[in-house]
Amino acid sequence: MTQKNYDAIIIGAGIIGAAIGYEMAKKGRRSLNIDMLPAAGYGSTSNSCAIIRLYYSTLDGCAMAYDGYNYWKNWQTYLQAPKEEELVKFHECGTLLMKTQQNGGLKKQMAQLDALDISYEHWSVEKIMQRYPFYDMANFHPAKPMNDEDFGKPTGGRVQGAIFCQKGGYISDPQFATRNLQLATERVGGEFLFNSRVAEIPTENGVVQGVVLKDGTRINAPVVINVAGPHSQKTNAMVGAEIDMKITTSALRQEVTHLPAPEGVDYSAFATVVSDSDIAVYSRPEIGSNILIGSEDPECDKHIIVDPDNYDKNFTDQWTVQAMRMGQRIPTLGVSNKPMGCVDLYDVTEDWLPIYDKSCIEGYYMACGSSGNQFKNAAVAAKAMVGLIEHCEAGGDHDNQPFKYQLETVDHKINMGTFSRLREINQDSSFSVLG
Numbered sequence: 001m002t003q004k005n006y007d008a009i010i011i012g013a014g015i016i017g018a019a020i021g022y023e024m025a026k027k028g029r030r031s032l033n034i035d036m037l038p039a040a041g042y043g044s045t046s047n048s049c050a051i052i053r054l055y056y057s058t059l060d061g062c063a064m065a066y067d068g069y070n071y072w073k074n075w076q077t078y079l080q081a082p083k084e085e086e087l088v089k090f091h092e093c094g095t096l097l098m099k100t101q102q103n104g105g106l107k108k109q110m111a112q113l114d115a116l117d118i119s120y121e122h123w124s125v126e127k128i129m130q131r132y133p134f135y136d137m138a139n140f141h142p143a144k145p146m147n148d149e150d151f152g153k154p155t156g157g158r159v160q161g162a163i164f165c166q167k168g169g170y171i172s173d174p175q176f177a178t179r180n181l182q183l184a185t186e187r188v189g190g191e192f193l194f195n196s197r198v199a200e201i202p203t204e205n206g207v208v209q210g211v212v213l214k215d216g217t218r219i220n221a222p223v224v225i226n227v228a229g230p231h232s233q234k235t236n237a238m239v240g241a242e243i244d245m246k247i248t249t250s251a252l253r254q255e256v257t258h259l260p261a262p263e264g265v266d267y268s269a270f271a272t273v274v275s276d277s278d279i280a281v282y283s284r285p286e287i288g289s290n291i292l293i294g295s296e297d298p299e300c301d302k303h304i305i306v307d308p309d310n311y312d313k314n315f316t317d318q319w320t321v322q323a324m325r326m327g328q329r330i331p332t333l334g335v336s337n338k339p340m341g342c343v344d345l346y347d348v349t350e351d352w353l354p355i356y357d358k359s360c361i362e363g364y365y366m367a368c369g370s371s372g373n374q375f376k377n378a379a380v381a382a383k384a385m386v387g388l389i390e391h392c393e394a395g396g397d398h399d400n401q402p403f404k405y406q407l408e409t410v411d412h413k414i415n416m417g418t419f420s421r422l423r424e425i426n427q428d429s430s431f432s433v434l435g
């Protein structure tokens with residue numbers, strides 16, 4: 001059974017998949033996003049902490065995040081949305097980044113921010129405590145597992161201070177943001193197909209032909225893009241695209257802890273996003289005066305790679321250890337016996353940087369390996385991907401002469417070879433969710 005033909009099929013309708021659909025459709029391409037779930041953004045995007053921050057450990061990473069921020073800041077304009085349309089809210093509470101032994105006092109990150117003229121303030125410990133009077137600023141580094149007898153004991157001295165970047169915050173409803181993108185895409189002619197699982201990706205003489213759904217429906221297109229999130233490895237395996245990949249992707253299980261703020265504290269009224277590598281967690285305000293807490297992936301914690309179709313969705317010790325580590329900084333924090341939060345998957349690469357690339361199969365592309373840190377970049381990643389696809393479809397040899405993408409709102413060109421599947425592991429990375 002063959003359905004219509006399209007110019008491009010996008011496997012996945014998460015935040016990045018939907019943004020690629022939007023950029024394709026804006027260019028007049030007949031695009032189709034296919035997702036096995038019932039609605040846009042219902043996959044890993046729905047449980048994203050959706051933090052928008054500008055600091056990364058590489059210059060390209062930082063520049064992309066700055067460009068990405070500008071689209072969130074001007075979301076209505078970016079979506080070309082009518083005034084009456086309800087859009088997701090960008091809570092621009094700013095981001096506080098602790099200067100710790102773990103991150104070398106932030107020298108690398110400050111150099112990137114300076115190079116891009118992104119303003120930030122230096123906060124002393126006293127200034128941090130004016131904003132967070134209930135903080136204990138003792139050092140706890142290095143992070144330890146809960147069964148270590150020294151867990152939770154201060155290790156001497158205090159955190160050196162922090163930098164505060166006003167540009168940044170979070171999106172409280174990442175699934176709704178994706179729905180905004182879906183509507184924008186449909187307005188410019190792009191289409192979505194839900195409850196439909198791609199089961200095969202046929203090729204002829206090394207050239208992709210389209211996809212075949214689980215019910216046998218075949219949909220043809222000369223371009224197919226893998227934006228399948230934690231299913232990206234399975235998707236690449238369907239078409240044999242994994243054979244030349246030096247950087248690969250895997251589904252990494254992650255838990256996010258939500259805890260009520262200490263009694264009497266209206267947390268969302270003043271709190272910022274906080275990245276605190278001394279206690280190995282990041283946090284942000286969450287609706288209902290809760291604190292959302294995620295892991296900064298310290299070496300002592302096990303990485304659990306799973307089958308994205310079959311993994312444990314219950315909270316484990318990861319939930320508890322994150323709560324206890326936050327409790328080191330906020331001694332008055334209560335740990336609830338009714339765990340709240342979520343369990344989901346990162347699509348992680350060896351160096352925690354994404355893959356935005358072509359593949360060894362003609363017409364088959366991938367925007368995957370987002371490693372828990374690419375929600376913020378959805379719009380810019382989509383524009384860069386569409387540029388890369390146009391370049392390759394016009395005969396460009398991206399593997400040998402990498403396509404360069406000029407950011408639209410920041411004076412910086414991204415060498416897309418940085419995100420190649422053929423790259424060496426990028427040693428500048430933080431090798432964590434911080435990218």
Ligand SMILES: Cc1cc2nc3c(=O)[nH]c(=O)nc-3n(C[C@H](O)[C@H](O)[C@H](O)COP(=O)(O)OP(=O)(O)OC[C@H]3O[C@@H](n4cnc5c(N)ncnc54)[C@H](O)[C@@H]3O)c2cc1C
Pocket residue numbers: 011012013014015016017018034035036037041042043044045046047048049050051052196197198199227228229230231235254255256344345346367368370371372373374375376377
């Ligand atoms: C817990 C958590 C916290 C995070 N926090 C942040 C953060 O604070 N800031 C940040 O920038 N990023 C964060 N991220 C990362 C960010 O959320 C992801 O990078 C982003 O959501 C990925 O979007 P996507 O469109 O690539 O993938 P997804 O949202 O995973 O979408 C992929 C879609 O593909 C579909 N699919 C897969 N296989 C098939 C198939 N065979 N057929 C049909 N459909 C298929 C799935 O159903 C899914 O809907 C976080 C991620 C997680 C999990």
